[in-house]
Amino acid sequence: MVLLTLDHSPGTIAQLSSSLQIPRQVASSTVARLMQFGLVEVRMAPTPVLTTSAVGHAFLRSDRALPERTTDREVGISIVYEKVGQSILRNRDVKTIPLTRLPSSAQAVGFPASDLPETDDTMAGRVASYMARSLRAGEWLRGVQAISSVIEQRYLELNLDDVRNGVFPEGTTDLLVEALKTTIKTGVLPQVSIPPPDSPPSARIAFESDQLIVGAEEHLKAFERLVAAARSDVFLLSTFVAEQADAKGQEHRERIWRALEEAISRGVRCHLFYGTVLDDKAKNAIAMQELSKRLSAVRAAAGFVLVQRDSVRSHVKIAAADDGRGGAAVLFGSCNWLQSPFSSVEMSVELRDNHGAAIGLDVLRSIVSNLASASRSAEVLHFMASDLRRRGSFLAPAAQAVEGSRAELTVVYADDHEQLLRAAAHSAKHRFVCCTNKVGANMVPALFNPAEVAGRRIEDARVYFSRYTGPTKRRHVVKHRERLHDIVELIPSREPQLHAKFLAWDDDDVIISSMNWGSQSGLSGNRLDEIGLHLKGPGLAIALLERFKALLKD
Template identity: 25%
Template structure:
């Protein structure tokens, strides 16, 4: 079989990382220390009570004794583990203090741009563009194209890859140098890939093998290669798995008043950090919200404000002007060091508020422009309380705050580190239901899932309706109507773009004849962006389901969450019907 060389685009970098080195105490070790704080006990007794292997118990106590927190005492019952005074002074801590040291270390890394996987500096052989081998008839060379999904590197993945045993990266010395564009080259022969680390993801392996097979198929009958092959098509992404998320029916935030109360509550409860991402900032609303943020700053809370874009169709960047005005008002109030309004656009339509509290981290995610809304529209957001999801969301915000690829600013680094820290915090107790975050093109895939899975109904609310409504949402729903006779209802507030009021009316009539309801709602004023089906599936997002076209090239322009919980969609429909009829 022909030997094919496959060229993979890579970003190569080196940074001075601040590393905290040293083993941290586990929850098991903390619990065992707590157990002997209530009375001396033997290893066998503790193993039986904890349902742990005796070896695990003994190894834990060896570490605790080395720290001077536990000692062995002789008793008529035999040798027992007993807490010391030093151990007793620490057992009540929320986390046991670790004996760690901080030190800076230069480390290299490489990020391949096909699937986004990260490697340590020497795991891949990298070449400058000038050294990439030329395509020949004897040895075909095929180039994989960089995926737009991985245009921005995930700093958290870089941290995870280069951390050694008992190491955690807690910061990065920002460098002015960009990541360098390089190329990794692997060889494929007889279906085997040579030169790729064993831990490379399946998606990358399949892309390499597919490219090599495609190149081989291009060979002419006399064994000469017709032309070099450039592979552009990206392999389909797997749908992310849902995770069990803390859930209460009160986590669903509906209508304007409830949004203002939730916004006020999350800011007032914050103890250290608040991070707000509002697509738009208006001068009037920023001035109205500022006293709330200033009171948080007086308590020692650090506040960061990000924004996504300017007003649709405006020739001026009104959000940028409002951001500058807001920062000037903060400076006049003497809180310039506590509240930062960042003066760049993330180019994201997402609407998110993060804040910590004594109960843990929360995030509000959904349709509300927190610094532009008058809080009189019918909005829908969701309160995330699950650390895994809140941390993941924070890591995505770090990418948005990064701006240009390969340039790591201090704020983006801070968010990446914070996101990982949040993910490691304990999950709150109580009820759990499946949840997963939605990014960019996930929304279009979710519409198809609703089309295929819905048994009784599909519904959506959208601020706007545009010409993309047919292909993105209405035609898939219509297929489910025709196939299974389900109910399909779509509600919107206004038309947008080339779809005029008259054209919108024609669209409504044509789909009504086919059995699908598309209805404008003028009271209340709809700004919610929701897709649901049957009784138990509800997606809350920043995406206008009837006007926006979620782009694969800008995966974090739209962000939402899918919640699967008994009656969550049914109860939401009840809220909406009540709002329409009152």
């Protein structure tokens, strides 16, 4: 009745309470719940009133049930993940043996020397897979707490007589069953199998061209807006951290520090990370400690400033926060939020759609979970992403009825960049534009050669850059400019400096990344070292390039 009333007659809490003859506390709590799901909003003009949002208006006509109140149910669980068939088994259903207590008569399949160690993050994924088949009707998995988790390598003991009789623990995969049956026939132990790589996360999301953040000032405004809206958590991952005494760009960085201080004063937790591994003198760790001291002075209560002084070993740059209304926003791109002087051209993507923001939070969690000291932050990210997906699934049909522009979002891991760049060079029909901060030793095979492939087929092939790195000098690039004359435009920009990293082709495809296309190569051994976001939507490449060129003209 509350939603119907506000849809028919927008008003205040007092007016709603009087109209329905219910206590004001009931009206207020019901409205707060509906606002969490995006069904009710505040309309400011001509006077502030509560009313149904566009989603809420469509929802009333969708013949769907309202969201139910939820309660959390904690379940303690201990699982075994075996690596021959990738089975996930309940620990209580099987017998395991410590590596040092293997009987002399036993035959064992050992752990491969090249095997990557399991982490809290990977095991949380195993738990989620196991729990998916054991939830009660109407339940959903909100998250996995791994604060007290212990990960240990052990042998899983399996009796071959049980295998012959078809007796297997619940959760045994067909792959393990077949491997054991083959062992019985041949007497040869099975081999550890390599699971196929996970497909890059992707989703169709609501996305407008104004969510492409272009330029230093736009990044400052986007950051201030994101942090000002937060009511619970803000997350920042920056490759570098500036010292408090660093005068370069200090005026602009003060806007970053003040936004964080104001958030902490409201009781918002700030989770801060840095990513560089080039920190021999612990310069960034010391700068992070200085920042922690400054922010901690804002509020005496402990627990609001969660600073990591060890690197997460990633070049990715992310700013994320809840939006104070049950949603979240995530900024991905080129900006070093804790170090930038905000004088160069930056490029980022702002994800506001629930499914898109959840993907962004998951990527950040995967990066920071490598630090044992970041388990609290990783847990919060897990729960936030899970809640966003739940909320997004609930609202999906109604939201689609009023949706604006949509885009296909796909995460691009470090080692996927080169393949996508080459694919774009071969498939582009009339435009291929790449921007990199630096060009270096691998610029020819990594960037210039694919651009040449595009330039020999289409008229518009461009590469923008600002800096030379490593052994590469200006004269080296000049030779390639002469060689590629009338094929590819190699465009240096000293002023303004370009810190943006993007690829745009044709009218609809853009990749906003943290990777310098002309000086770095993504490594399969560390897929999270660089991250890009591929967005395909009507006119996105056109909109991005128009705003980018406007900054160059200025």
